[in-house]
Amino acid sequence: MDREKAILVGIELQKDKGSIEASMVELALLAKTAGAQITGSITQNKAKPDLKYFIGTGKLEELIQIVKQTGANLVIFDNDLHPSQERNLEEVLGIKVINRTELILDIFAQHAHSHEGRLQVELAQNQFMMTRLSGKGTLLSRLGGGIGTRGPGETKLEQDKRKLRYRISLLKEDIEKIRRSRVTKRSARISSGIKNLSLIGYTNAGKSTLLNVLTKSNVLAQDKLFATLDTTTRKLYISADKSVLISDTVGFIQKLPHQLIDAFKATLEEVTDSDILLHVVDASSPDMEKQMDAVYGVLEEIGAISKPIITVFNKMDLVKGTIPKDISERYKPYVEISARDKNGLDKLKNCIETFL
Ligand SMILES: Nc1nc2c(ncn2[C@@H]2O[C@H](COP(=O)(O)OP(=O)(O)OP(=O)(O)O)[C@@H](O)[C@H]2O)c(=O)[nH]1
Ligand SMILES: [Mg+2]
Incomplete structure (x- = not known):
């Protein structure tokens, strides 16, 4: 994320009252750490999130205006949006929309230098993508798996999931190997008193x-x-x-x-x-x-x-x-x-x- 111009958005829902300000300060720090330049910030109190866009329509108008004025190319939400809400927002705004979790994953990806660190970050990213795919695929997966759904007729989504699952299991194996060698070292240390x-x-x-x-x-x-x-x-x-x-x-x-x-x-x-x-x-x-x-x-x-x-x-x-x-x-x-x-x-x- 190189010097992206970002707008921060935080919605304070009834259930977590009184926490938005500190959370937004921290979100700004996270965004800066990731390398973004912050060009605007919006907060809103809301009883419950809007189904389609998470934020209310009035706030959405405000957001569209700020994006235009500042030439921002990224919106970062403090809240965990549903993948479909992110997509809907991206459509009306015409720029990328991510949430706090994706931002933190990005920082970890930038800061991981050791072999083990990189493996762990990739695992986290893949596991995150897996949850995203499941979110989008609820309709499709209701059709069920098994006979008739495999092979060339398989949906793109199922293929993506299968690839991800495979990569995740490889990563877990590699991490486990490193972990075992570390356990050996550690037990040597422990027995030394x-x-x-x-x-x-x-x-x-x-x-x-x-x-x-x-x-x-x-x-x-x-x-x-x-x-x-x-x-x-x-x-x-x-x-x-x-x-x-x-x-x-x-x-x-x-x-x-x-x-x-x-x-x-x-x-x-x-x-x-x-x-x-x-x-x-x-x-x-x-x-x-x-x-x-x-x-x-x-x-x-x-x-x-x-x-x-x-x-x-x-x-x-x-x-x-x-x-x-x-x-x-x-x-x-x-x-x-x-x-x-x-x-x-x-x-x-x-x-x-x-x-x-
Ligand atoms: N004023 C002041 N600043 C400090 C003190 N200790 C650390 N800092 C500053 O706090 C910042 C964070 O310090 P780090 O040691 O990197 O903190 P950390 O807990 O290792 O942070 P992460 O590895 O990012 O989780 C740096 O800018 C330090 O210079 C202190 O006693 N007083
Ligand atoms: Mg440290």
Whole structure:
């Protein structure tokens, strides 16, 4: 997505009241990370989505006008549109329409550099396309499969599905091979008795920055969402004679596409196999607790919620004073740090040592 001119659209439905503003700010950040230039933004409150276009007809008129005025060539919805709604919108607007999930998949595709990362992203993309095809194919698949539907008479849709399914199974096999070799390495590590820590947290919280300052490494850290997709593991001395292994891993986000969690299971196993999780939190974010909840949601989904967690309130250099007691008490044990200014790192190491 190279410098596409994008218009953002978010519809606040009754059921998720009060969440649209933060979600739109994040959508803008996602769009910029993907390389788009934002030329407009529209939001609307609506009891329930319009069947044909998702947005109401008045808003659609407004959108058509903005597209004309700004010369935009892409519309990004914060909501999950039905494939047919996307197609209807594309027809009247004459430009591409995508949703949040597709945007996140695009960023992952751009940021995947390792062999494993690429395989996982391709798997997620194919699984996403599969759901799309099923959406379009409900009428056709009602005709049923089996005798008489195979061979040359088979619909294009069925062929596409079959190809996708085949590709998905190949990808899964390849990922499984990598996963098995990783399991072997990991069990060697476990039998050596050395403890494993994982840095987890919302995207852009400062996980990679923290890994770098703790272990004097040089992992890519930048003001972009999902800068890290691959796991990096380093040795960390928590005292003169005691060391642990610490891993940096992919960040989480609200409404993280399910296909991604599923496809990244192998990478996320690093998390499920850790002895302790360091939950890195951007304490300067106005949505701090919402982001923390999103992280717990993903931990639950990957079966890691019962792991011991140390909460690391990061970016304290941007916060006046300390975290209010009524909040911090809920996330014990916790430490306050600034990875950028290297403040609080000794406290963090002490906390890890006591915990072990
Ligand atoms: N002010 C301030 N900025 C920080 C601090 N720690 C990290 N940052 C900045 O926050 C941004 C994100 O940092 P990363 O370390 O890439 O964050 P991450 O959690 O690894 O993000 P992803 O890999 O994208 O999920 C960068 O621009 C960092 O410079 C901090 O303590 N204070
Ligand atoms: Mg990172």
